Amino acid sequence: MRIGIADTTFARVDMAKFAIDAIKKNSDAKIVRYTVPGFKDLPVACKKLIEEDKCDIAIALGMAGPKPIDKQCAHEASLGLQNVQLMTNKHILEVFVHMDEAKKEKEIYEIAKNRAEKHALNALALLKGKTELTRYAGMGRRQGKEDEGQIKV
Numbered sequence: 001m002r003i004g005i006a007d008t009t010f011a012r013v014d015m016a017k018f019a020i021d022a023i024k025k026n027s028d029a030k031i032v033r034y035t036v037p038g039f040k041d042l043p044v045a046c047k048k049l050i051e052e053d054k055c056d057i058a059i060a061l062g063m064a065g066p067k068p069i070d071k072q073c074a075h076e077a078s079l080g081l082q083n084v085q086l087m088t089n090k091h092i093l094e095v096f097v098h099m100d101e102a103k104k105e106k107e108i109y110e111i112a113k114n115r116a117e118k119h120a121l122n123a124l125a126l127l128k129g130k131t132e133l134t135r136y137a138g139m140g141r142r143q144g145k146e147d148e149g150q151i152k153v
Contacts, residue, residue: 001029001127004049004058010038011063013109015095015116019059022120029124039064039073039096043080050088057123058092061116066100074098091126095119097144115144 003023007016020031032053034045039062046058060081064074074096081092097112122143125132140148 001027002053002055003029003031003123003127004046004053004055005031005033005061006042006045006049006058007033007035007061008038008042008063009035011061011097011112012099012105013063013097013112015061015063015097015112018113018116019061019095019120022117023124026121027124029127038062039077040080042077043084046081046092047084047088050084050090050092055090057090057127059095059116059119059123060092061095062097063112064096064098066098071098091123093119093123093126095143101144111144118143 005016005019016033020033023029023031032049032055034049036042036045042060042062046060049055049058062074062077064070078094081094085092095115097108097115099108101111102108122133139150142148
């Protein structure tokens with residue numbers, strides 16, 4: 001089992017470290033890391049991880065600034081990642097953190113850490129099979145913050 005980790009130098013938190021630590025604690029998967037300058041470089045990095053490095057799944061880690069252009073770049077990267085998933089028939093977990101998700105840098109750090117760790121575990125679950133996450137369907141699970149929980153009537 002091979003897991004690709006694509007991250008950026010633009011991010012202000014080393015989210016890959018958290019994802020890699022979570023994967024190593026919970027599996028013996030081989031990890032292949034590819035660091036690129038920014039968001040819009042992530043789709044080709046993930047495609048190369050899947051096609052050239054034979055990764056079974058990829059995790060794309062990025063951090064967007066608070067300005068409209070930052071959100072536009074994140075959206076464009078997201079569209080690129082979706083295209084790569086369809087081209088390769090492999091999951092790419094998009095793990096983006098937006099700098100305006102919290103006011104304090106410590107909160108941003110905690111969101112980035114939580115989101116990277118939880119998505120690393122999601123990647124491991126997806127590699128086990130398409131029903132591995134089914135028990136959590138409709139449970140309001142979140143990555144980056146506390147779970148919302150299920151709505152019960």
